[in-house]
Amino acid sequence: xxxxxxxxxxxEEYLETERKAEFKSEYYNGEMFLPTGASVKxxxxxxxxxxxxxxxxxxxxxxxxxxxxxxxxxxxxFYTYPDIIxxxxxxxxxxxxxxDTVLNPVIIxxxxxxxxxxYDRGQKFEFYRLIPxxxxxxxxxxxxxHIEHFTKLRExxxxxxxxxxxTDNIQIESIKYLLSVNEIYEKIExxx
Amino acid sequence: xxxxxxxxxxxEEYLETECKAEFKSEYYNGEMFALAGAGRWHNIICHNIGxxxxxxxxxxxxxxxxxxxxxxxxxxxFYTYPDVVxxxxxxxxxxxxxLVNPILIxxxxxxxxxxYDKGAKFYxxxxxxxxxxxxxxxxxxxxxxxxxxxxxxxxKLKIYNxxxxxAELVSIDCQLPVSxxxxxxxxxxx
Numbered sequence: 101x102x103x104x105x106x107x108x109x110x111x112e113e114y115l116e117t118e119r120k121a122e123f124k125s126e127y128y129n130g131e132m133f134l135p136t137g138a139s140v141k142x143x144x145x146x147x148x149x150x151x152x153x154x155x156x157x158x159x160x161x162x163x164x165x166x167x168x169x170x171x172x173x174x175x176x177x178f179y180t181y182p183d184i185i186x187x188x189x190x191x192x193x194x195x196x197x198x199x200d201t202v203l204n205p206v207i208i209x210x211x212x213x214x215x216x217x218x219y220d221r222g223q224k225f226e227f228y229r230l231i232p233x234x235x236x237x238x239x240x241x242x243x244x245x246h247i248e249h250f251t252k253l254r255e256x257x258x259x260x261x262x263x264x265x266x267t268d269n270i271q272i273e274s275i276k277y278l279l280s281v282n283e284i285y286e287k288i289e290x291x292x
Numbered sequence: 293x294x295x296x297x298x299x300x301x302x303x304e305e306y307l308e309t310e311c312k313a314e315f316k317s318e319y320y321n322g323e324m325f326a327l328a329g330a331g332r333w334h335n336i337i338c339h340n341i342g343x344x345x346x347x348x349x350x351x352x353x354x355x356x357x358x359x360x361x362x363x364x365x366x367x368x369x370f371y372t373y374p375d376v377v378x379x380x381x382x383x384x385x386x387x388x389x390x391l392v393n394p395i396l397i398x399x400x401x402x403x404x405x406x407x408y409d410k411g412a413k414f415y416x417x418x419x420x421x422x423x424x425x426x427x428x429x430x431x432x433x434x435x436x437x438x439x440x441x442x443x444x445x446x447x448k449l450k451i452y453n454x455x456x457x458x459a460e461l462v463s464i465d466c467q468l469p470v471s472x473x474x475x476x477x478x479x480x481x482x
Contacts, residue, residue, distance in 0.1 A: 218412055229451070256451040260439065262418070 111177050118179075119198070124168070127179040128227075135181060135216075141242040141288055142211050146183055148286050149209060149240070153186060156277050162188040162206070170201045171208070173230035180224065184209040186275065188233075204233040206274040211240045225250070229258075235274035245285055303369055307388050310371075316360075319371040320416075327373060328402065330359075333431045333477055337400050338375050340475050341429070341468070345378065348466040354380040354395070363397070364390035367419040375400045378464055379422075393422040395463045400429045414439065418447075424463035433479055434470060 108130040109117075117132070118125060125132040138146070146166055153164045166184045172194055179201065186207035194201040208228055210220045220239055228234055237250040237258075247263040251273050263270055263281055270279040300322040301309075309324070310317060317324040330338070342358050349356055357377045364371050364386055371390060376398035384393040397417055417426055426439040426447075436452040438459050452459055458469040 221415075250449065253448075256453070258449040258451075259442070260447040260449055262445040264445075 111179070114179065115198075115201070118170075119200070124181050126181060127177070129177060136213055138211075138213070139242065142183075142213065144287055145211050145240055145242055145284060148284055149184055152279065152283055153184070153207075153275075153277075157186070157275065160188075160275070162186055162275055163191070165202075171205060171228075171231075172201050172203060173227060174203055175230045176227050178227040180227070182208045183211045188274070203231070205231065206233050207236040207238070207272065208234060209238040209240065211242055213242070217241075221248070236272050238270075238272075240284060242288075244290060245281060247281060247284070303371070306371065310362075316373055318373060319369075321369055330400075330402065334375075334400050334402055336476055337429055337431065337473060340473055340477075341376050341398060341400075344468060344472040345376070345461075345464070345466055349378070349464065352380070352464070354378055354464055355383055357391070362390045363394055363420075364388075364392055365416050365419050366392075367416075370416050372413065372416075374398065380464060392420075394420060395422055396425045396427070396461065397423065398427040398429065401431060403432070425461060427459065427461075427468075429473060431477075434474060436468075436470060436473065 109127070109132055110130075111127065114125075114127040114132055118127075123134070125134055127133070150164055150166045157164060164184065164186050167181060169181070169185060170179050171182055171185060172179050182205070184207075185202070185205040187202060187204060188206050189204075191199075191202050192204040193199045194203060210224065212220055225237055228237055235252045239248040241247070245264050245266060247270060249261045249263065249270055250258045251261070252258055261270075266282050266285070268281040270281065272279055301319070301324055302322075303319065306317075306319040306324055316327045318327060319325070338358055342356060345356055355378065357379075359373060359375060361377050362371055362373055363377060374394070374397045377391065377394045378396040379391060379393055380395050383391060386392050399413065414426055417423055424441045428437040430436070434453055434455060436459060438450045438452070439447045440450070440462060442448055450459070452470050455471050455474070458467045461468055
């Protein structure tokens with residue numbers, strides 16, 4: 101993530117610029133940030149997850165979106181493009197006239213890249229926690245088999261489980277789905 | 293955290309330099325990182341926590357260390373100075389006098405190290421077998437995050453964001469009221 105400008109940008113200015121821009125930027129507290137480009141591994145993991153979730157959700161009232169749908173919590177001025185989100189029921193949008201900023205994901209998945217991994221683990225999660233509908237926050241490493249899965253237990257309480265085994269399964273509470281680690285990393289080779 | 297040099301530094305070189313140095317540095321994987329000095333609020337919060345826990349631990353077989361106890365994590369060749377560390381029973385040190393069996397670590401977040409403390413550090417700390425609790429205290433808002441180990445690979449996160457709340461420190465059987473932590477702190481959220 102790189103800062104583009106220092107002068108204060110309002111959320112309205114950000115959204116106006118963003119809707120015309122040729123590349124995506126995230127927004128927080130008066131500043132716009134460029135997400136870093138993704139790698140082949142990043143893309144494969146993202147495709148695997150999207151396909152798995154899509155298949156699982158075909159006959160349920162939930163949808164998977166990846167990379168291009170902006171997310172915001174109603175309680176913050178923080179706009180981001182998560183790698184993958186799942187919305188159940190009707191998506192809620194910030195503005196009905198622009199159905200491009202969604203407010204109610206139940207699952208957010210971030211695939212960790214070296215420059216932004218601390219940010220994803222820390223500050224982003226702090227903002228995502230402000231989304232009342234969010235139940236599962238999942239961080240997927242791409243340089244090794246490692247998944248951090250936060251599940252909301254109740255207000256102000258989450259459970260973090262870590263997975264680093266190929267045969268592990270991850271229970272996704274919000275959609276009652278057992279996600280296999282093996283399938284998330286399908287076709288990914290690790291240098292040992 | 294700031295990188296001082298790029299050439300590989302061995303843990304031995306680090307420890308030798310560190311013994312003689314006038315300021316503290318942390319070490320990870322061949323690199324040394326100078327620690328930023330702490331500001332007014334950071335200092336007060338750290339003192340408040342020390343005071344509150346110190347009193348409660350007076351008659352328990354636990355020791356509390358602030359700022360200057362170096363902790364070593366073998367799996368990652370990582371040496372660090374947490375803001376507050378507690379060890380219970382007999383504290384264990386490796387040959388270079390680094391604590392290896394903390395039960396509780398508390399970090400007070402500074403804007404410059406926030407991402408690192410929340411992300412990479414906890415990731416490393418989770419490799420410490422003796423560690424049962426990890427607590428992050430924010431300076432710029434009433435916010436405390438408490439991670440409690442449930443079992444291998446499983447931690448519960450509890451969030452405290454109101455002045456009338458108190459964190460239950462299960463590992464050392466103490467209470468840490470939010471109002472104690474933030475005594476004399478003016479919250480200036482920028």
